[in-house]
Amino acid sequence: MSHASPTSLPDFSRGDGLLPAIAQDFATGEVLMMAYMNAESYAETLATGRAVYFSRGRQRLWRKGEESGNVQLVRGVYVDCDADTILLKVEQLGGAACHEGYRSCFFREITPDGPRVVGERVFDPAQVYGKK
Amino acid sequence: MSHASPTSLPDFSRGDGLLPAIAQDFATGEVLMMAYMNAESYAETLATGRAVYFSRGRQRLWRKGEESGNVQLVRGVYVDCDADTILLKVEQLGGAACHEGYRSCFFREITPDGPRVVGERVFDPAQVYGKK
Numbered sequence: 001m002s003h004a005s006p007t008s009l010p011d012f013s014r015g016d017g018l019l020p021a022i023a024q025d026f027a028t029g030e031v032l033m034m035a036y037m038n039a040e041s042y043a044e045t046l047a048t049g050r051a052v053y054f055s056r057g058r059q060r061l062w063r064k065g066e067e068s069g070n071v072q073l074v075r076g077v078y079v080d081c082d083a084d085t086i087l088l089k090v091e092q093l094g095g096a097a098c099h100e101g102y103r104s105c106f107f108r109e110i111t112p113d114g115p116r117v118v119g120e121r122v123f124d125p126a127q128v129y130g131k132k
Numbered sequence: 133m134s135h136a137s138p139t140s141l142p143d144f145s146r147g148d149g150l151l152p153a154i155a156q157d158f159a160t161g162e163v164l165m166m167a168y169m170n171a172e173s174y175a176e177t178l179a180t181g182r183a184v185y186f187s188r189g190r191q192r193l194w195r196k197g198e199e200s201g202n203v204q205l206v207r208g209v210y211v212d213c214d215a216d217t218i219l220l221k222v223e224q225l226g227g228a229a230c231h232e233g234y235r236s237c238f239f240r241e242i243t244p245d246g247p248r249v250v251g252e253r254v255f256d257p258a259q260v261y262g263k264k
Contacts, residue, residue, distance in 0.1 A: 009240065009247050020152050022163060029161025031154060034217045046242070078238040079247065081230050085166045087238045098213050105212040106219045108141065110178070115141050115211065 011083040012039040018054060019084055023064075023097060026075040026089035032097035033105040035062070037086060049074050051088055068128050070094035096122035099129070143215040144171040150186060151216055155196075155229060158207040158221035164229035165237040167194070169218060181206050183220055200260050202226035228254035231261070 010019055018036045025032055035053040037045070041061050044052040051072035055062040065071035076089035098105040098119075107119025142151055150168045157164055167185040169177070173193050176184040183204035187194040197203035208221035230237040230251075239251025 020166060022154055022166065024163055031156055031163065031219055034152060034154065077242040079240050079242060080237040081232050087163055100213050106210040108211050110209040110211060
């Protein structure tokens with residue numbers, strides 16, 4: 001098996017230039033969200049210390065918190081064995097990563113009886129983003 | 133914004149039928165790995181209580197631990213706000229999720245001086261998988 005050289009970590013030649021990036025709360029270990037990065041958003045993340053993703057829906061850089069103010073300060077950057085997934089340890093400002101107002105986007109547990117909301121709602125999306 | 137109905141969680145109609153699945157140690161919170169699931173592997177995961185992924189490289193179900201014995205016992209299943217990412221909380225048998233022998237696949241930290249191995253190596257891959 002070949003290994004990527006240090007200079008190609010992460011390897012944006014994989015996955016059509018978009019790699020999954022997991023954001024984890026640096027203090028609690030809670031997994032907050034998963035989004036995608038391209039080389040440009042990754043470089044800006046390293047340069048600014050704030051998480052910048054690439055929005056597949058909008059096809060542009062997504063500076064996390066640009067609307068809500070809920071910026072993610074990067075406390076650590078990790079790459080997996082295959083160099084095609086990124087893990088960020090972050091300090092989540094505003095207490096909520098999810099646009100629905102929950103601390104974590106993974107606020108629903110799948111139980112034998114169906115999905116159940118287990119997450120804590122920190123803010124009202126209508127107040128933060130305006131009513132839609 | 134529309135919300136997926138409970139019966140469509142997770143929504144395998146997205147992402148060409150493959151959704152990212154994050155495995156997190158249920159006890160320590162450590163993020164162990166990220167892989168992909170299709171509807172079949174997800175159903176088998178729920179039915180058996182063991183993590184089953186879909187290997188994109190091999191284009192078949194990947195019963196985690198089928199070669200190494202390092203099975204993941206599922207302690208919780210979560211889905212994100214967009215219903216297109218899965219989070220598993222698992223008990224990692226054998227102490228290592230990564231085929232390179234580390235507890236976590238995210239064993240390298242990106243530092244200003246380049247990648248640095250920070251993870252703990254639990255086993256020697258050559259002994260577990262045979263020399264290649």
